[in-house]
Amino acid sequence: MNVIRLANDRPSVKDDFPVFAANEGLVYLDSGATAQKPISVLDRMDHFYRYANATVHRGVYRLSADATDAFEAARKTVADFINAEAREIIFVRGATEGLNLLADCLGRSDLLKAGDAVIVSELEHHANIVPWQLLRDGRGIELRVCPISEEGGLDMAALEALLADGKVKLVSVTHIANATGTVVPVKEVSRLARAKGAMVAIDGCQAVSHRPVDVRDLDVDFYVFSAHKLYGPTGTGVLFGRYELLEKLPPYQGGGAMITTVTFEKTEFAPPPQRFEAGTPDIVGVLGLAAAIDYVNGLGWDWIAAHEAAVMAHGEAVLRAIPGVTILPAGPERASIFSILVEGIHPHDLGTILDNHDVAVRAGSHCAQPLLAKYNCYATVRASVGVYNEAADFDRLAAGIKSAQKLFGKGA
Structure with missing residues (x-):
């Protein structure tokens, strides 16, 4: 390599x-x-498929155990990259799936109920609009839109006004707008949301390749991004969630790897993050993401x-x-x-x-x-x-x- x-x-x-x-x-x-x-990402992915290919979390033989170790080491690399815990990192197909997972699971939990409000902004990518519209239409939440200022930034006074009645349970906004490059003051968004008891979710697709992201310092509950905008492969992404919130969410999909026991009468689900990672993951994509993070850190x-x-x-x-x-x-x-x-x-x-x-x-x-x-x-x-x-x-x-x-x- x-x-x-x-x-x-x-x-x-x-x-x-x-x-x-x-x-x-x-x-x-x-x-x-x-x-x-970069070549380091391509080499890492090629090396796995050529010389180390095996499934993860299942086999007792050496090749599978090595693949599992590499996969979980990549999870730790991602966690360190954004100052999270490894158990707070969920691997998904991309930020779009991460936001859909979040909307669907919140909508089936006690954290977001009919009549509660979610705020998005005029800056958003469709992936941070449509899932919340689906939740509005299917589950009865209220969707509020924070406008932008004449100068193109997020209107923070308008955001504070939208939060005022205490009905908002989640603010979900971009970190950097993909159409204009607008940088949203996430820490201030979090401060305003926290003051009213609302959770905060951030679409970080355009941010993670351009600036360090510290989810603790930003004080956010959820943060999503895609590997392919971070010099990694397509088809791989990350959803960070505070562990105490992830524990309260139901699974997104059912299948292998996300369970502890299954009978025809009842299924017991695994704890996060495995609860949200049904089926065989994109192993090589995750390894490619970790290699991309290593590359960025090297620069x-x-x-x-x-x-x-x-x-x-x-x-x-x-x-x-x-x-x-x-x-x-x-x-x-x-x-x-x-x-x-x-x-x-x-x-x-x-x-x-x-x-x-x-x-x-x-x-x-x-x-x-x-x-x-x-x-x-x-x-x-x-x-x-x-x-x-x-x-x-x-x-x-x-x-x-x-x-x-x-x-x-x-x-x-």
């Missing part, structure tokens, strides 16, 4: 990502959708923060210098994402033209239709950065935009 090399050992972090060697000249600005994978948060801040500052300056380009607002703090409109050019057309310049961006609604509707648009071009991006990537993006403007007769 490869040894992780620190970023200052060579000119570019791109050296660690095989996709760039295979696609010469590629500018990849779609990490908000899915991040590229170091100080380096990541400084590098991405420099890239984002250059990107903003370059984009704002182009006539006809509008950047959707992000409030007091923006992280890793620009969502842009170019006057007279449909985002899908712009995305296609940029692809002809080997610049990969996302064009569409970004699974955030209510947020884009707030800005009277139904699609944008989104440029989102990762550790492998460089300031020059935004120069290439700007050149592609200007080329599109000329093609549409909009350029200078």
